[in-house]
Amino acid sequence: MAFDLDMIKQVYSRLGSRVEAARKATGKPLTLTEKILYTHLTEGSTTHTYTRGVDYVDFAPDRVAMQDATAQMALLQFMQAGRPKVAVPSTVHCDHLIQAKIGADADLDTAKSQNKEVYDFLASVSDKYGIGFWKPGAGIIHQVVLENYAFPGGMMIGTDSHTPNAGGLGMIAIGVGGADACDVMAGLPWELKFPKLIGVKLTGKMSGWTSAKDIILKVAGILTVKGGTGAIVEYFGDGAQSLSATGKGTICNMGAEIGATTSIFGYDTKSEAYLRGTERADIADLANAVKEHLTGDPEVYANPESYFDQVIHINLSELEPHVNGPFTPDLAWPISKFAQAVKENGWPTKLEVGLIGSCTNSSYEDITRAASIASQAVSKNIKTAAEFTITPGSELVRYTVERDGYLKTFESMGGVVLANACGPCIGQWARHTDDPTRKNSIITSFNRNFAKRQDGNPNTHAFVASPEIVTAFVIAGDLTFNPLTDSLTNEKGEQVKFDEPMGIELPVKGFAVEDAGYQAPALDGSKVEVKVDPKSSRLQLLDPFSAWEGTDIKGLKLLIKAKGKCTTDHISMAGPWLKFRGHLDNISNNMLIGAINYFNDKADTVKNELTGEYGPVPATQRDYKAHGIGSIVVGDENYGEGSSREHAAMEPRHLGVRAILVKSFARIHETNLKKQGMLGLTFANPADYDKILEDDTFDIVGLTSFTPGKPLQVVIHHKGGLEDTITVNHTYNAQQIEWFKAGGALNIIRRQQQ
Ligand code: SF4
Numbered sequence: 001m002a003f004d005l006d007m008i009k010q011v012y013s014r015l016g017s018r019v020e021a022a023r024k025a026t027g028k029p030l031t032l033t034e035k036i037l038y039t040h041l042t043e044g045s046t047t048h049t050y051t052r053g054v055d056y057v058d059f060a061p062d063r064v065a066m067q068d069a070t071a072q073m074a075l076l077q078f079m080q081a082g083r084p085k086v087a088v089p090s091t092v093h094c095d096h097l098i099q100a101k102i103g104a105d106a107d108l109d110t111a112k113s114q115n116k117e118v119y120d121f122l123a124s125v126s127d128k129y130g131i132g133f134w135k136p137g138a139g140i141i142h143q144v145v146l147e148n149y150a151f152p153g154g155m156m157i158g159t160d161s162h163t164p165n166a167g168g169l170g171m172i173a174i175g176v177g178g179a180d181a182c183d184v185m186a187g188l189p190w191e192l193k194f195p196k197l198i199g200v201k202l203t204g205k206m207s208g209w210t211s212a213k214d215i216i217l218k219v220a221g222i223l224t225v226k227g228g229t230g231a232i233v234e235y236f237g238d239g240a241q242s243l244s245a246t247g248k249g250t251i252c253n254m255g256a257e258i259g260a261t262t263s264i265f266g267y268d269t270k271s272e273a274y275l276r277g278t279e280r281a282d283i284a285d286l287a288n289a290v291k292e293h294l295t296g297d298p299e300v301y302a303n304p305e306s307y308f309d310q311v312i313h314i315n316l317s318e319l320e321p322h323v324n325g326p327f328t329p330d331l332a333w334p335i336s337k338f339a340q341a342v343k344e345n346g347w348p349t350k351l352e353v354g355l356i357g358s359c360t361n362s363s364y365e366d367i368t369r370a371a372s373i374a375s376q377a378v379s380k381n382i383k384t385a386a387e388f389t390i391t392p393g394s395e396l397v398r399y400t401v402e403r404d405g406y407l408k409t410f411e412s413m414g415g416v417v418l419a420n421a422c423g424p425c426i427g428q429w430a431r432h433t434d435d436p437t438r439k440n441s442i443i444t445s446f447n448r449n450f451a452k453r454q455d456g457n458p459n460t461h462a463f464v465a466s467p468e469i470v471t472a473f474v475i476a477g478d479l480t481f482n483p484l485t486d487s488l489t490n491e492k493g494e495q496v497k498f499d500e501p502m503g504i505e506l507p508v509k510g511f512a513v514e515d516a517g518y519q520a521p522a523l524d525g526s527k528v529e530v531k532v533d534p535k536s537s538r539l540q541l542l543d544p545f546s547a548w549e550g551t552d553i554k555g556l557k558l559l560i561k562a563k564g565k566c567t568t569d570h571i572s573m574a575g576p577w578l579k580f581r582g583h584l585d586n587i588s589n590n591m592l593i594g595a596i597n598y599f600n601d602k603a604d605t606v607k608n609e610l611t612g613e614y615g616p617v618p619a620t621q622r623d624y625k626a627h628g629i630g631s632i633v634v635g636d637e638n639y640g641e642g643s644s645r646e647h648a649a650m651e652p653r654h655l656g657v658r659a660i661l662v663k664s665f666a667r668i669h670e671t672n673l674k675k676q677g678m679l680g681l682t683f684a685n686p687a688d689y690d691k692i693l694e695d696d697t698f699d700i701v702g703l704t705s706f707t708p709g710k711p712l713q714v715v716i717h718h719k720g721g722l723e724d725t726i727t728v729n730h731t732y733n734a735q736q737i738e739w740f741k742a743g744g745a746l747n748i749i750r751r752q753q754q
Helices: 005-026 032-039 068-079 104-114 116-129 141-148 163-169 178-185 212-223 245-258 269-277 281-289 298-302 335-345 364-379 395-403 406-412 467-476 575-580 584-590 617-626 647-655 667-675 686-691 734-742 745-753
Strands: 056-059 063-067 090-093 132-134 155-158 172-175 190-193 196-203 231-236 262-265 310-315 322-324 332-334 351-357 387-391 440-444 460-464 553-561 631-635 657-662 679-683 697-701 712-717 723-729
Touching (some): 005 032, 005 281, 063 068, 063 141, 063 178, 068 090, 068 116, 068 178, 116 132, 141 155, 141 245, 141 395, 155 178, 163 172, 163 262, 178 190, 212 310, 245 269, 245 364, 269 281, 351 467, 364 406, 364 467, 387 467, 553 657, 575 584, 617 647, 647 667, 667 679, 667 734, 667 745, 686 723, 734 745
Parallel strands (some): 090 132, 155 172, 196 231, 351 387, 351 440, 631 657, 657 679
Antiparallel strands (some): 056 190, 322 332, 553 697
């Protein structure tokens, strides 16, 4: 599991000169975010005149981390690149596919047998290509990354939206789709819109019941679920320096809930203590040598309004514990107002289950603070009223807190310890309930609480709070209870109150673990065979897409003219389909089934021009493909918005769609189409969308002189012999035109390897 010290040395060796160059070019002092971004510009993009929120810039991240669900397609694609090894240090973490049902051991055994083919594939492909593999049970991606790989001043991408957790240790860590991970592992630059910057100045010091979680719950209330979109949130101030590294991780993790690109804290003595505590003294020593570059310039923090696009001030001395929810993480309630909100809104007051842990809040400090409340249930003779589960974030934390007696404390008040995995946080929870139609309340220390997120039940009201507040509510079993001020009646009939939680930031005896669950890759993977059962319904090796035929493309049928919103979820639905995310042909049976057909206002019902019959979109397209006929998809504004899921671009490509012609694209989807060798085109005149009729056939003209900035023509052949010729625009640069000609970006990389 060794971190890559040489890579970190390289980053630090260019940090100072890049910062200096940026200061000179901009004529301004720099935020920490800018310092790290400028340090990770590719050699070709070292100008510093980017407009925040506007310009797209190429970066060279230091690391890639992938969770097991999203890693499957990322790695199947990476295999297409023909490289013997990944270009940057990368890891896979088996955490998302483990269902919580009975308890850690039994649930892990079940997951290992149910997901055997996926785990075997991920283990073998990691072994072959030099990727570190964290086995099921080893822990949740973000906690494992924080403990092992995050480092101040680094840049990482991860195929999970809570990748920003590593910002707690001063890393720019951003959640991406599998296609981006594949590109970076294949050695391509990674493009990001230069972010806006939000500064959060923390002053004062927390005490009592208030914890790091309450800072992000408060920030979520201020910024709402959209307020951080397109921005990096940088925390600073004396209050920031008083927080533990893991507490900072909690804040950055849940920054995903305000839509932020990522969040970050500067390097300080707390970061150093965590690095040394997790056996990374070498990194702490290296970081100390460049520490003035691992924080924002003093002028910036003295006068933040001049350097950030928005600044928020929070005084930690006055911050109350918060409870956020239900159904959205930005509905923020200070604990003193929560009981009243529960009553006024008619939310179920009885608490049925409390869940602590997850990647967000499972540090040693979190567990010890929660255990200090749990132990009072026993010492004060209070019978625990609600169910209680504990999800350790990693085997390192689990082993250490077991050694130090904290798991016993939880078990003695009725807690059930779950596997070191996502479990209930991602809906992998076989919840025991007598009546799923009953409105009910749960509270978690997780980060997301949208309807159905935890247990798939729309009647569940999920609230979010710190682990210690969750634990107190579990004991009380009542959401109108305020653990700071109220008493409970114990089993002897006495009125008792909780003492304030007490935590230990880092284990006094140090962390310990018997088997962290890590498998190092083979030094020479050339002989390693990647395990994929040819009969598998969940995994399928990819074949390279074919190259452009070198001529204009003629005789395309209209597959669908999509009406209104067509997100990546409409193009490639999630839910039950996700189990096929490693099998392109099977998951392609969901292609565009959510899109609304302009001609009949129905989903998944389009006219098959060969038979005249109406049928499902994927079946219709498969019929065209079987007859060697290409097709075109027409769409409305902002086509492909939403998740960056690469399947939305791969499925049409796989089934033989040749072009997507829309009024406008969501940029990430447009880029994904280009990477797969598809034509993504826009109407030069959006009103031409109205010229597209159900029985039309299309020719795309001008491809033999396909050039950046030069529009193409589409000839629309209407039924009855009438024709329209329209102009269509594109945004392909010279490199992307090569991708189109080669049949996809990976085909070019593979050629370069040969
Ligand atoms: S614990 Fe929850 S938020 Fe964290 S990685 Fe797993 S599913 Fe995502």
